[in-house]
Amino acid sequence: MRLDKIVKGGQVVTPAGSFTGDVGIAGERITALGADLAPGQGARIIDAAGHYVLPGALDVHVHLELPFCGTVSADDYRTGTRAAARGGVTTVIDFAIPYAGESLGQAADNWLRKAEGKALVDYTFHICITRWQEHRDQIAGMIERGFTTFKEFMIYQSEGWQSDDRALFGTLEAMREHGTMLLVHAESARVLDELIARHHTPEQMARYGARLHPMTRPNFVEAEAIQRAVQWCEATGGQLYIVHMSTAEGAEIVRAAQGRGVPVLAETCVQYLVLDDSVFEREDGHLFACCPQVKKPKDVERLWQGLRRGEVSVVSTDTCTFSRAQKATWNGDWTKIPMGLPGLETLLPLAYTHGVQRGRLTLEEMSLKLSTNPARIMGLYPRKGAIQVGADADLAIIHPTNTRMVDPAAMETNADWSPYQGWELAGFARTTLSRGEVIVDDYAVVGREGRGQWLPRRSAGLEAGRPAAAAAAAGW
Numbered sequence: 001m002r003l004d005k006i007v008k009g010g011q012v013v014t015p016a017g018s019f020t021g022d023v024g025i026a027g028e029r030i031t032a033l034g035a036d037l038a039p040g041q042g043a044r045i046i047d048a049a050g051h052y053v054l055p056g057a058l059d060v061h062v063h064l065e066l067p068f069c070g071t072v073s074a075d076d077y078r079t080g081t082r083a084a085a086r087g088g089v090t091t092v093i094d095f096a097i098p099y100a101g102e103s104l105g106q107a108a109d110n111w112l113r114k115a116e117g118k119a120l121v122d123y124t125f126h127i128c129i130t131r132w133q134e135h136r137d138q139i140a141g142m143i144e145r146g147f148t149t150f151k152e153f154m155i156y157q158s159e160g161w162q163s164d165d166r167a168l169f170g171t172l173e174a175m176r177e178h179g180t181m182l183l184v185h186a187e188s189a190r191v192l193d194e195l196i197a198r199h200h201t202p203e204q205m206a207r208y209g210a211r212l213h214p215m216t217r218p219n220f221v222e223a224e225a226i227q228r229a230v231q232w233c234e235a236t237g238g239q240l241y242i243v244h245m246s247t248a249e250g251a252e253i254v255r256a257a258q259g260r261g262v263p264v265l266a267e268t269c270v271q272y273l274v275l276d277d278s279v280f281e282r283e284d285g286h287l288f289a290c291c292p293q294v295k296k297p298k299d300v301e302r303l304w305q306g307l308r309r310g311e312v313s314v315v316s317t318d319t320c321t322f323s324r325a326q327k328a329t330w331n332g333d334w335t336k337i338p339m340g341l342p343g344l345e346t347l348l349p350l351a352y353t354h355g356v357q358r359g360r361l362t363l364e365e366m367s368l369k370l371s372t373n374p375a376r377i378m379g380l381y382p383r384k385g386a387i388q389v390g391a392d393a394d395l396a397i398i399h400p401t402n403t404r405m406v407d408p409a410a411m412e413t414n415a416d417w418s419p420y421q422g423w424e425l426a427g428f429a430r431t432t433l434s435r436g437e438v439i440v441d442d443y444a445v446v447g448r449e450g451r452g453q454w455l456p457r458r459s460a461g462l463e464a465g466r467p468a469a470a471a472a473a474a475g476w
Ligand SMILES: [Zn+2]
Pocket: 061, 063, 318
């Protein structure tokens, strides 16, 4: 087949291992891999000598233009997906949330409108079930439309999003029936509310400030909720995926459950791998409030171990950007801090610098957790998630050692700050390709807004009939 583009001479990371050579592209697809591909007439050569050629990352947990905490998150589909591209992320999955009276279908339509004409990379949504009694009969219709992942929150009663045990149980039964997957935000609502109420006094707030955020969310708040969700997963056999797992206890529960064949998978976010709650001691500590919050150094190390051993399958960001001005509205009351961090642009650089360069993951393991696993688990494989013939030509080309300093003023995100400000990171995309098109060239975004496409799906979760324990042993 005639090749339009050849990515030449890089170290190419594939599911079958790495090799030094070329990636041949025709149209939107990868059509050839080899040591020295012959360019056809007019083919564009993209020099990748001395670079790693990775599959584009999938960030399967992002919130763009989200109404939340009394405001709207500051990155929309324009800035959010430009940030993604510059970070080597070529697919994002957001969460479509129905508000008062809305159906699941209306929520999906609302999110499709947010993305339309703005997205630079490909995207889809998890469908949030916020009122199970009302939404339960709409699940099958959403699967028909190509949405195969659903989400429930065990907290956020005040936002009108909270699901109780009956909803979790009933939805997991539906997931088993349809072969689809439920994502769960696992924190223990009643105990969390009680701990917040105990500390929500003028004296405590004056004394502890933003430190009350980690003080009121001890690890058992997450652990109890994961344990309970896993119990309903085990009882129903419905596929469960724990989002943004942040604790060592959570990793232990998931590992034990996978060991007895329970179909549960877990994701962590990159902030839980590179930050700990000492950030709340800082003058500007309130900026770091996200939900759940970053934990202790022992949790950080346990999550890296979970990535290596397999109980943690995916690294995402939970990007939910708020500016300094938006964060400032907390005014000394930690319960009013808009919770969330910018992250799309720094996912791959942080995972590479703190994972691969520090010897915690191999390049191939990182690629598994950022590309191949998320694509498989979210029903986008083999179109996305790996460099192989027939896949979309979604690539991130990075230099092994060249670093750039994180400086929000020079970034694509609308955030005027970064949790990683001043950090020297390697792994920013020198070149990003999305469906065969160069959208980042020499570290600058060159792609056209609105070219990103919605991705329909047919499945999600573990491969049918594949025991969870075997999947964990295989590293995903
Ligand atoms: Zn989230």
